[in-house]
Amino acid sequence: MHSLLSTRARQQTTSAIRDLLEQAQRPGIISLAGGLPDPSLFPTDRLADIAAEVAGDADVLQYGLTAGQMGLREHIVATTTAASSTNEVLVTTGSQQALHLLSSVLIDPGDQVVVGDPDYLGALQAFRGSGAELVPVTIDADGLDVAALSSRITAGLRPTFVYVVPHFHNPTGVTLTDTRLTALLELAEQNGFLVVLDDPYRDLGVAGAADEPAHHANAVHLRSVSKVLAPGLRVGWMIGPEWLLEAVERTKQSADLHTSTISQAIAHAAISADWFPDHLAGLQAATREKRDALIGALVDRLGERLTVNRPGGGMFVWATFADGTDTNELLDAALDHNVAFVPGAAFAVAADARTSLRLSWATATPEQLTEAVGRLHAAHAALVSA
Numbered sequence: 489m490h491s492l493l494s495t496r497a498r499q500q501t502t503s504a505i506r507d508l509l510e511q512a513q514r515p516g517i518i519s520l521a522g523g524l525p526d527p528s529l530f531p532t533d534r535l536a537d538i539a540a541e542v543a544g545d546a547d548v549l550q551y552g553l554t555a556g557q558m559g560l561r562e563h564i565v566a567t568t569t570a571a572s573s574t575n576e577v578l579v580t581t582g583s584q585q586a587l588h589l590l591s592s593v594l595i596d597p598g599d600q601v602v603v604g605d606p607d608y609l610g611a612l613q614a615f616r617g618s619g620a621e622l623v624p625v626t627i628d629a630d631g632l633d634v635a636a637l638s639s640r641i642t643a644g645l646r647p648t649f650v651y652v653v654p655h656f657h658n659p660t661g662v663t664l665t666d667t668r669l670t671a672l673l674e675l676a677e678q679n680g681f682l683v684v685l686d687d688p689y690r691d692l693g694v695a696g697a698a699d700e701p702a703h704h705a706n707a708v709h710l711r712s713v714s715k716v717l718a719p720g721l722r723v724g725w726m727i728g729p730e731w732l733l734e735a736v737e738r739t740k741q742s743a744d745l746h747t748s749t750i751s752q753a754i755a756h757a758a759i760s761a762d763w764f765p766d767h768l769a770g771l772q773a774a775t776r777e778k779r780d781a782l783i784g785a786l787v788d789r790l791g792e793r794l795t796v797n798r799p800g801g802g803m804f805v806w807a808t809f810a811d812g813t814d815t816n817e818l819l820d821a822a823l824d825h826n827v828a829f830v831p832g833a834a835f836a837v838a839a840d841a842r843t844s845l846r847l848s849w850a851t852a853t854p855e856q857l858t859e860a861v862g863r864l865h866a867a868h869a870a871l872v873s874a
């Protein structure tokens with residue numbers, strides 16, 4: 489690395505997934521690796537109509553407020569129980585920017601941040617980039633193990649915040665139970681830390697959108713239109729206490745002045761349109777169909793050799809080989825068989841996830857998912873017999 493780079497830039501790791509996705513884009517590969525929404529489900533015609541209309545309004549081509557367009561923030565306040573005023577809502581350039589901004593305003597080098605093990609790589613990168621000491625806590629079928637966290641706190645752990653993807657977690661697909669969420673927020677209140685609820689998958693439940701976590705003084709909610717409209721819009725928002733949002737706003741000003749006004753206008757018009765609930769219902773039905781196709785094929789083809797969970801929505805299945813298969817090695821064989829996934833170790837902080845893998849059903853069709861699992865099965869057989 490160049491000597492002119494700051495210590496912080498040198499510490500910034502690149503995402504293993506990003507490197508892998510480049511390979512997974514080779515022609516002929518069916519990729520179950522990325523979390524890319526299915527482009528055939530983007531409401532492209534409707535977004536094109538909205539874009540044509542809003543682009544004629546000079547106001548949406550002008551600079552805007554750092555905290556975000558008032559109309560969008562008012563719509564958010566009107567449709568959430570987590571905020572009661574626009575001062576508690578700040579629009580971000582996707583929820584990834586929210587993670588970066590929160591890292592900047594909350595983390596001093598050495599501060600403790602609790603994350604799940606395994607957890608979303610983009611969050612781990614953002615927190616590490618600010619010099620946080622990541623404190624991994626196990627994730628099981630009910631989400632983050634809050635009782636284990638509580639014991640660690642009794643033993644002296646003092647986190648600045650706890651990071652949670654409450655619904656259909658990336659990478660494990662699990663949902664934090666209400667009991668655990670309540671216990672976590674109580675712990676936060678008693679011990680003076682924040683809980684960051686990063687919730688981009690909530691609307692992708694196979695049985696409809698999951699319930700929104702209610703307002704709490706110690707909670708920061710992150711939302712995004714990436715998984716329900718189109719990630720290229722780069723529109724998300726943060727809901728949180730005013731003292732925090734004021735600091736975030738000052739930092740965001742120096743980062744990008746504000747999120748694209750035209751993107752905000754498109755996102756606002758789309759999420760408040762009368763067709764939007766039907767669009768969500770369509771995404772939920774597609775989520776069910778794809779999830780069932782992927783899990784059905786995994787159970788059929790790999791049977792007892794692979795333990796697979798059954799998430800209630802989102803984009804990801806987490807699977808673990810019972811026969812000790814190392815998924816880093818399997819990936820090489822899988823790429824030879826034109827199928828890609830992400831080895832579990834990529835998301836692990838301290839846990840040993842060498843025999844696990846994350847599979848995404850989001851991008852492929854049900855037929856491609858079935859074909860991909862056939863290829864994975866062949867790759868596994870080739871590895872075992874090698």
Ligand SMILES: Cc1ncc(COP(=O)(O)O)c(C=O)c1O
Nearest residue numbers: 523582583584608658712714724
């Ligand atoms: C848990 C989680 N948080 C945040 C993001 C970033 O989403 P965006 O910046 O597109 O809103 C993702 C993307 O995959 C994610 O899985």
